[in-house]
Amino acid sequence: MDSAEFPPFQEKLSSSLVQVTRTAGQLSSEDLNFHRTSSADFTESLDEQSDRILALTSAVLKAATAGSDIANPKLANEEGLEDNWRGVVDVIDSLLEKADACLDEFTGVIKKLSPSREEQPPIKRESKFPTIYDYGPSKIPKPQLQFDHKPDNSDMAPFHPLLRTKPNSTVPLKQALKKKQIDGKFTHPSPYETEIRAAKYPKATYKTSPPIDYLPFESTTATFVDTLDGVKEMLSELKAAKEIAIDLEHHDVHSYHGLVSLMQISTRNKDWVIDTLKPWREELQILNEVFTDPNILKVLHGATMDIIWLQRDLGLYVVGMFDTFHAASALGYQKRSLKFLLDKFVNFEADKRYQMADWRVRPLPSAMFDYARSDTHFLLYVYDNLRNELIAASEPNNSLIDYVLERSKNEALQRYERPVYDAEKGQGPGGWYDLLSRNSGMLSKEQFAVFKAVHKWRDEVAREVDEGWQCVFPKHMLFKISQFMPLDMGHLLRTLSPVTPLTKDRADSLLETIKEAKAAGAEGPEWRDMAPPPKYAPAMSMDVEDVDFPTAERYGTSQFWGTILDAQEKPAPLSYSLTASAEALRLSLPLPPMPSTVSEVRETLATAAPQKPSVAPNPVPAAAPSAKEEDEKKIFTVKELGGPRKRKVTPVETSDQGALAADGLDDTSNDSSSVEKERKKLRKEKKAKKAAKAEKADVTPFDYGAADSVLHAPSASAPGVKAPKKQFNPYAKALEAPSGVRNKKKEIAGKSVTFRK
Template identity: 40%
Template sequence: MSASPQSRTTSDLDLEAYNARVFSAVLKTTQAASKLASQDLTYHKRAAPDVTGAIERCSKRLLGLTNVLLKAVGGKEDLTSVDELVEKWSTIGEVNDTLFEKTDTYLDMLTNRKSELAPSTTPTQSLKRKRGKLDSAMANANIARPQLNFQTQADNYNTSPFRPLLTKKPNAMISLEESLKMEYPKDSGQPYYRNPYQYEIENAKFPKSMKKPSKPVEPMTFENTAANWIDTPEKLRTMLKSLKNETEIAVDLEHHDNRSYIGFVCLMQISTRSQDYLVDTLVLRSELEELNDVFTDPRIIKVFHGANSDIIWLQRDFGLYVVGLFDTYHAAKVLNLEGKSLGYLLDIFCSFKASKEYQLADWRIRPLPQPMLDYARSDTHYLLNIYDKLRNRLLASGADKLESVLSSSRKECKQRYERLPYDHEHGLSFGGWKMLSEKWAVTEEMMPMLKAITQWRDFMARKYDDSVNYVLPNRAIFGILKSKPVNVPGMIGIIGKNISEAVRENVDELLKIIVQNDPGVTRVDSVREIISGRVNESDTEQIVDQKPASVDTKESEEIARKRTALAEELFSAPSDVMTAKSQFWGSIFGDNQRQPAEYVQHEV
């Protein structure tokens, strides 16, 4: 909610002005980078050698700025080259995400002073974090694939309708047999099995106690609460017996989807008012259907935060369904709280600072280090207390507020997991060409190559049981589209040292796709040599360095001179001497205004 004109302070206005200035600078920087990327820089550098020097100077400057940013968040070593920057780009992206998360948290704290949310008066808690060896081990561990030990192996090529894994149906209102009938859409769409608990989700009644306000139950201190590691069928049965006596439980999952095509759940956290359970879902995968005794019992409220993906993963991996869900994300949304994340709710309601250090950790690690165990446990340990406080606020705001949250929660529970084929025609699959083409403003000439590479990547990801981004990152696809490498060294130069097994073993196929979809390659003999890896350096230059035949030597030299001058102007000249109406700058910035000068002045 924006402040009224009377309540807006000078600092508010200063902040808005600064935000507008920064946003304008970022927008222009992004636009310029995107349009520069669409130019044939390889040709420009060869036609005007001085351009190479200008780009190298700019690269060094950006590398320096990146090192300053990394040092500001605790980085120990400088990046020494652009290649190293590209290789570690995903890690640097995580740094950016962390900075944005912290910014969001601090803004929540700032604006909270003006809202109805009163921070708790209890001392702020936080998990002690152990750095160093753990982080290094997490980043470099060569972990054996746990999915190889699953009783049922994933069939990544199977795109038939997913039949629910249920072998029995506790807490049923209609029988399992009736629930597993195939549905045939009237619009001639693909047939599917409906959610076997759809009727129960829609018709089961929540406990009457939920609709009465009550005093929130304070959570036990983190240190004094039992942390139970569940990794045997006997321990699972003991936990299940205890859970059946509860009126509400908190649930969360930790998922892995980098070295797996469809992904799998590695850990399940369940908390009661007095116990925290950590269930090793890697070893108990085939046993966990037993939890339907609790998960589908409407008398026991299941509290999740942001359960959208969790509901799908539970169905896919364990045949688990949820009846009686209360999603604290939807509660925060209905109450119009200034923050919706679990971290925000933990901070506001429990004075607990949630660590994001292990949010992207590899949860396949066994045994899990203590800091990761603590991190996982904290996600559910306080959630029932948050549920108590949110439910009271919803009831105080009107009965319709609570019903809205329960309706959204039911809708989440009714989701169905389905296997999806690769959508080559429309490019709408995860990792498909549609999003990438829009993100990069891919030219019509590049589209056949983009479509072919993304389809090849999806096939390889299914074959090797890896994520599409592990097989070939999006940034690598973009580099391939721009540079069109025709040999293995060129491909390594784009992808970097961390080449996936799928690319390493099938690089000839990928090179063949590039050659077949590059209009500039017309020599069939050379194409064959390139694919087989027998092309020599001069032949490669003959193909890659083709220049327009219509440009004579004098005209080429004049073009080179102008491009060199414009490159120097972009990277070196003061803003007050930038060319105002240059055709080159107009093509980059989209109009004939003095935007280049503004861009330099506001560069961030």
């Protein structure tokens, strides 16, 4: 393009960009969510245009990054745009820099590069490490296809331990593997259960000693072990150690059950990184000679899933474990992650981006290799510091070391159990019940039936191809399908957009599953009819999509209400006509049942408290009480229920009441005139007693008539007038109050005011 062609092109490009910007601004100002709910056709059209724009954007980004060292951000959906926004900005910045350079070359500000420099290929940066968030087709060949024992995802039988020999045993392997009933079903116990419970930790675990310094991380490296001979050589060095640190790297996206991809082991003097994706991976059982030796302390951090994975994939067990996570918990640390401990004791900041990396990649990039060995390189030094703090914080009757070791033993006693899919009730690891209970919303019968059927279909496909559930389609797509229930292929593909290859190849089967489930769900159960699971079962895989957490335990007696809930009758089951809010209110305040009518209240009071005996008709007259006793023994009558609102009852003193009853002149007498006379007499006597009491106190009543005037008080400045005493002014407080806002004159529409000088 020469200089004459550039101005028209620039003008045309500027006008197009202005029009696009204006249109985008108008769309953003509209309430699109409202229009989505008002018209299904508009929703469908909007989704199609959104997918089209997203595809065009991806194509532009791919073209812009071609032949450069900038990574192409992948925009799988709208959420992907937000997640990769930093990458999009990098692409735009790169394009602007190129544009500036081209303009400088065109205007002659800088000279064009020589042909020799132009022909040089661009310097390639180290490729970004693969992450588990790549839910598309696996770019790495499945290593499990090369294993000597390939995984069988259709096997629903109880898991049989892989252990072939049992070193450091007190109970023979054959006897240890006998099935027994555990949690209501017959299964294999842990082969090292007896040894783990009886293990005695080394004496150095209970003694305070200075922490042993670690080797410099920058000047040392780990040994990568990817041969069986290398494993045996490492084993001979591990047997001479007193403490070792262990950690694992796991991958569970492109595998149904998951894969242990790396194992890191460190002693005080050396680090190893073992490749556990080799076909002979089960030969690593020879490490049980060290892993089950109680004289060698095994230090791990957060080993809940590590213990399970070691049993499932490698047939390894741990005896004599110290978990630094429980040590941090016992010491009351604010954070208990390994990253926090490394920062606290070593001042080493681990790059946790690699925690979500795809650890199946081979050869292993140097950055991932360094991250892997950093997890165990400093762990023994961290253990030394934690051990000293635990001993210092312990009390004679409360040993924190024993607490941590006991918790670590319980963790090592875990058993791997193969997850069983319950399609009907949705319970168990990976079942639909926990997923739906957290994100149920309002599902109709048909939607609930479609949700269950599609969830089962996704599980079957994942088992068949040995992929994670999210590689078929993610969780939010499962809810989207159950909400819209597409019945034609076009609607289904738009609902699943972008469609994964696994789902696209099986779209006909999925569509037929949706149709059958919707037809059967019209007469099926509702979501609220499903009973909760009887017991929590922990997940055996660290799935980034569905992670099951244990629910809180329930106590037999309420810690707030005590035993009051045990005495009340259980309420009858509520009908579905009762709203969910009313039921929630009843459950939140489980008070005893209350009577509903006044008559029930009276009957309750009558049966609860016995009636007091009535006063005898002719009591013996008592001695006249003193004035002080009279005041203390005054009685008063509470107005009866349903009586006249303006009726007044004159209080009667106890002694006088007894006298009236003796003379037959009490309230029950028919002689009303005599009673009235007696009451007048009592009032006069009471008034006379009050006057006598005032005279005795010698209190002169205030004479309001002789008091000086407050409103017309004489001025103190007048001649011959004595300044009056400071008197009480009842309006003083009112005068101190701030003045109010002046009333604004109301304007009358259409009327004007003329001002004259």
